[in-house]
Amino acid sequence: MSDPILVTRSSMPDYDEYISEIKDMWENHWLTNMGPKHKQLQAMLKEYMGVENVDLFTNGHMAIELTLQALNLQGEVITTPFTFASTTHAIVRNKLEPVFCDIDPVTYTIDTEKLESLITDRTCAIMPVHVYGNVCNIEEIDRIAKKHELKIVYDAAHTFGETYKGKGIGSFGDASCFSFHATKVFNSIEGGAVCFSNPSLGKKLYDLKNFGIHGPEEVSAVGANAKMNEFCAAMGICNLRHVDEEIAKRKAVVERYNSHLSGVDGIQLNAVQPDVKSNYAYYPVVFDEKVFGASRSEIFEKLAENGIGARKYFYPLTNTFSAFHGKYDVNQTPVALHISKRVLTLPLYADLALEDVDRICEIILSCKK
Numbered sequence: 001m002s003d004p005i006l007v008t009r010s011s012m013p014d015y016d017e018y019i020s021e022i023k024d025m026w027e028n029h030w031l032t033n034m035g036p037k038h039k040q041l042q043a044m045l046k047e048y049m050g051v052e053n054v055d056l057f058t059n060g061h062m063a064i065e066l067t068l069q070a071l072n073l074q075g076e077v078i079t080t081p082f083t084f085a086s087t088t089h090a091i092v093r094n095k096l097e098p099v100f101c102d103i104d105p106v107t108y109t110i111d112t113e114k115l116e117s118l119i120t121d122r123t124c125a126i127m128p129v130h131v132y133g134n135v136c137n138i139e140e141i142d143r144i145a146k147k148h149e150l151k152i153v154y155d156a157a158h159t160f161g162e163t164y165k166g167k168g169i170g171s172f173g174d175a176s177c178f179s180f181h182a183t184k185v186f187n188s189i190e191g192g193a194v195c196f197s198n199p200s201l202g203k204k205l206y207d208l209k210n211f212g213i214h215g216p217e218e219v220s221a222v223g224a225n226a227k228m229n230e231f232c233a234a235m236g237i238c239n240l241r242h243v244d245e246e247i248a249k250r251k252a253v254v255e256r257y258n259s260h261l262s263g264v265d266g267i268q269l270n271a272v273q274p275d276v277k278s279n280y281a282y283y284p285v286v287f288d289e290k291v292f293g294a295s296r297s298e299i300f301e302k303l304a305e306n307g308i309g310a311r312k313y314f315y316p317l318t319n320t321f322s323a324f325h326g327k328y329d330v331n332q333t334p335v336a337l338h339i340s341k342r343v344l345t346l347p348l349y350a351d352l353a354l355e356d357v358d359r360i361c362e363i364i365l366s367c368k369k
């Protein structure tokens with residue numbers, strides 16, 4: 001059997017490129033705490049992401065957690081359960097209450113038609129997720145947030161490098177939080193970033209990622225340690241040089257999948273949205289067992305038998321996690337529940353061979369009855 005194919009594979013620069021990038025660290029002995037690589041990557045990202053302000057973090061999760069803390073929120077945060085554990089955990093760990101809104105059945109992002117009815121006098125913020133790189137209904141979220149004076153924090157973990165109507169995706173809301181994890185379109189091994197509109201929020205975030213230290217003799221907040229170290233920043237610098245090429249290769253993989261799977265009865269594919277420059281982050285497929293003739297689980301197993309590691313992102317929904325002891329009612333988000341039971345994310349990374357995509361699709365289509 002051929003080598004296993006996993007859902008993704010980290011992008012890495014050439015070994016020599018990384019080694020030459022970290023060489024000066026043996027001269028300056030500067031390893032962390034906002035050193036020269038950190039500053040360089042931050043400047044490069046500001047330019048690449050087309051945003052006014054960006055700061056770096058140790059990972060995407062801490063970026064979200066500290067953004068919520070910096071905004072000094074209390075009460076309820078409206079979000080979606082069709083996401084990675086991080087989104088909901090960041091809310092709960094800030095002693096805020098998640099209120100789950102259902103998702104749109106096509107983009108899998110927050111359903112803005114259901115959003116406003118969930119607002120109470122305790123609502124302080126909306127945390128929508130640009131899931132799989134699909135962009136939320138930004139205009140409608142803005143309108144609702146303005147009307148009710150709510151903060152907007154986007155979980156933008158999946159949208160690195162995207163633009164909406166020509167603007168960097170990090171330019172919207174009060175803040176957008178990105179993940180640079182090894183599994184993402186752009187990685188700094190582990191890493192994350194927050195793009196923000198108000199510089200005073202940025203100052204708070206800068207302190208919070210360094211224990212809340214505000215000056216040599218002043219600790220003004222109870223912060224965490226969420227600084228990106230220099231090895232990670234160096235990896236980010238190298239990967240950023242190649243990211244456009246990586247995205248172009250991902251696009252070719254996505255188009256190859258589409259060429260086999262589009263138009264097949266019982267399969268819902270993910271389309272690039274109008275006005276969005278996509279990063280081709282994930283390849284989700286929703287299977288309708290009644291029409292396709294095989295269930296998501298059967299297809300998952302069949303792929304696994306053939307050494308192909310598709311994943312059920314995002315199943316289970318976060319509002320069903322045992323960590324929450326049955327506190328949330330999953331029936332309040334029926335569309336999210338429906339999709340989470342039927343979705344499979346297929347392998348997608350820049351170097352995935354197109355012949356392997358052909359093979360994966362052949363296996364999937366062989367399950368059709």
Ligand code: T4K
Binds near residue numbers: 084
């Ligand atoms: N918000 C959203 C919406 C997110 O999706 C995430 C993270 C976050 C927030 C939080 O951001 P971070 O704090 O993570 O920066 C993975 C990632 O760990 C996680 O970053 C990501 N979302 C989530 C969707 O996927 P797992 O548990 O599925 O990862 P794992 O270890 O099974 O890896 C998946 C595949 O990736 C492997 O089968 C092979 C490949 N891989 C993995 C690693 C670790 C590599 O090629 N290289 C590697 O180093 O969570």
